[in-house]
Amino acid sequence: MQAFTYSANPAHIVFGAGSSKSVADEVRRLGGNRALVLCTPSQEENARLINAQLGELAGGVFSGAVMHTPLEITRQAIDVYERTGADCLVAFGGGSTIGLGKAVAHRTNAVQIAVATTYAGSEVTPILGETENGVKTTVRDASILPDAVIYDPELTVDLPVSTSVTSGLNAMAHAIGGLYARDRNPITTLMALEGVQSLKEALPVIADRPNNVDARSNALYGAWLCGNVLGSVGMALHHKLCHTLGGSFGLPHAETHAILLPHTTAYNARLAADVLAPAAKLFGDDLAGGLYDFAESIGAPLALKELGLAEANLDRAADLAMKNAYWNPRTLERGAIRGLLQCAWSGDRPG
Ligand code: NAD
Numbered sequence: 001m002q003a004f005t006y007s008a009n010p011a012h013i014v015f016g017a018g019s020s021k022s023v024a025d026e027v028r029r030l031g032g033n034r035a036l037v038l039c040t041p042s043q044e045e046n047a048r049l050i051n052a053q054l055g056e057l058a059g060g061v062f063s064g065a066v067m068h069t070p071l072e073i074t075r076q077a078i079d080v081y082e083r084t085g086a087d088c089l090v091a092f093g094g095g096s097t098i099g100l101g102k103a104v105a106h107r108t109n110a111v112q113i114a115v116a117t118t119y120a121g122s123e124v125t126p127i128l129g130e131t132e133n134g135v136k137t138t139v140r141d142a143s144i145l146p147d148a149v150i151y152d153p154e155l156t157v158d159l160p161v162s163t164s165v166t167s168g169l170n171a172m173a174h175a176i177g178g179l180y181a182r183d184r185n186p187i188t189t190l191m192a193l194e195g196v197q198s199l200k201e202a203l204p205v206i207a208d209r210p211n212n213v214d215a216r217s218n219a220l221y222g223a224w225l226c227g228n229v230l231g232s233v234g235m236a237l238h239h240k241l242c243h244t245l246g247g248s249f250g251l252p253h254a255e256t257h258a259i260l261l262p263h264t265t266a267y268n269a270r271l272a273a274d275v276l277a278p279a280a281k282l283f284g285d286d287l288a289g290g291l292y293d294f295a296e297s298i299g300a301p302l303a304l305k306e307l308g309l310a311e312a313n314l315d316r317a318a319d320l321a322m323k324n325a326y327w328n329p330r331t332l333e334r335g336a337i338r339g340l341l342q343c344a345w346s347g348d349r350p351g
């Protein structure tokens with residue numbers, strides 16, 4: 001075995017159907033006296049139920065969370081947090097809401113509880129991405145990690161199938177990227193493989209029966225493991241490309257990850273064949289093709305053109321992906337990356 005270093009992210013996890021009923025216990029356990037619940041506009045109704053469950057600890061609901069954590073929204077939330085005299089945040093939602101919770105806590109030292117309702121995994125990473133005037137910056141610091149995470153699969157049954165499928169593939173992308181990360185270690189590899197396997201079993205069931213709580217549990221369990229991988233190791237070509245497409249062309253987060261995963265896997269397949277071999281056992285010897293077929297079978301979007309990206313932007317996207325050199329199992333080759341983007345734009349099966 002090769003030498004390695006591993007730092008676990010110290011998260012407290014409460015997992016299980018109905019576990020969101022323990023939200024007040026978690027606030028008390030962490031020493032909070034008043035909790036402000038954060039959510040997106042579309043999740044306000046359920047966020048109000050969480051607020052009601054907080055009883056005497058309830059500090060109200062701020063429902064302004066949006067994608068990419070813009071600083072102006074964070075400022076509004078901090079204003080409400082201070083006016084209500086809260087000392088604790090309950091971020092109820094997916095990566096957008098959890099990002100807002102991290103951004104507010106980073107500036108106020110609030111205690112943070114995340115009630116995760118998608119498979120994006122942000123709740124277990126010490127990473128905060130935020131935008132100001134359209135420019136995205138990323139901060140990584142141990143203090144950004146939420147203090148506790150509640151995973152209640154019953155809160156995910158209303159996540160639309162289309163979002164469930166892309167969010168689940170987004171989680172798988174953390175794991176596949178983690179398998180070939182330069183700073184991977186045996187623990188992150190265990191989590192990555194278990195996470196991918198769990199999502200591979202759960203997503204087809206969810207696509208068919210979205211209310212199946214067992215499948216929702218398996219998907220959330222897989223998402224937790226994959227999020228742990230994202231929070232523990234450095235990411236390479238896949239995440240950088242998604243970052244470029246999201247940041248420079250406004251493409252949606254989970255969908256972009258879902259579409260690119262087979263293509264970035266194909267790019268790295270030969271040079272990372274040994275570390276990807278256990279994942280290939282799950283999807284077939286041609287891992288990239290197997291991931292594409294799996295995405296197609298669960299109804300995921302397959303082509304970047306479906307997301308509204310103009311073909312004329314592919315050259316610029318390839319140029320941007322070459323900037324700020326970063327480590328990747330295979331050297332970054334401009335022509336091959338341009339080819340990868342063309343294939344992903346058209347929605348062709350890689351290989
Ligand atoms: P999201 O949080 O934007 O959620 C997508 C939509 O689904 C929203 O409209 C939301 O209200 C709705 N939704 C969420 N849960 C629901 C549920 N259970 N039922 C019904 N509707 C529900 O999307 P996301 O993919 O979870 O997060 C994307 C954002 O998170 C991006 O900004 C991304 O950069 C960030 N992110 C950050 C990290 C990190 O480690 N910092 C990791 C992953 C994602």
